[in-house]
Amino acid sequence: MKKNNSIGEILRKRREEKGLLLRQVAALLDVDTAILSKIERGERKAKKEQIVQLAKILELNQEDLIIQFLSERILYEIQDEELGEKALKVAEQKIKKNNTKQIKD
């Protein structure tokens, strides 16, 4: 019951499924293979634009990939923060509060 946890694993798995080389995908992305290699192994973060492109290149669901991407970005922000989980919950509450406010508009 293995799961794709990180966006990097998702990307690598799909790239290999499609039989593409780092070099090939990197060329389409317009970066050096070194970067894509690092993204796939989680050593570097991708830019959102690159995630969008990768979804297209690898024929992955774009929304799912972006959600994955954003969630990693969020987690990165609160890494090593003891109060991170509480902050996440507060952030959610704030979003919800704003949503209900939108009724006015």
Add this chain to the structure above:
Amino acid sequence: MKKNNSIGEILRKRREEKGLLLRQVAALLDVDTAILSKIERGERKAKKEQIVQLAKILELNQEDLIIQFLSERILYEIQDEELGEKALKVAEQKIKKNNTKQIKD
């Protein structure tokens, strides 16, 4: 029934309660008053270190202030992102999953 929504409002309210000037607090923080002014009005983000110092200077609950600070940082990351709320939820799930994993350690 007014609420303190932003960290800036909290800081300003408390500073005024204590009868302190921007200049005075800024000096303790070791930045120009311009920065503190901007932080209080939400035009700039504070650094975490500054939040910690401000909690001390203004005698505010440090944990609460940090939670507030982190939640704003999180929200900043997903601003303008349609999928932000979903990403937040995914981020929470991931944290929880990691928490239960910790049992092994």
Add this chain to the structure above:
DNA sequence: ATTAACTTGACAATATTTGTCAATTATAGC
């Protein structure tokens, strides 16, 4: 109108992120 507190915006300094490149390691086929 003078003064003190605060605000604003242009710019500089710093820090972080993103990228390139060359050298190295890994892997597969002779």
Add this chain to the structure above:
DNA sequence: GCTATAATTGACAAATATTGTCAAGTTAAT
């Protein structure tokens, strides 16, 4: 063993974002 190709690594450079300073401009009270 060699040789080829793919991928990884790390040092460095370029680009971007953040944080800060400063001086000029408001605002508000006297």
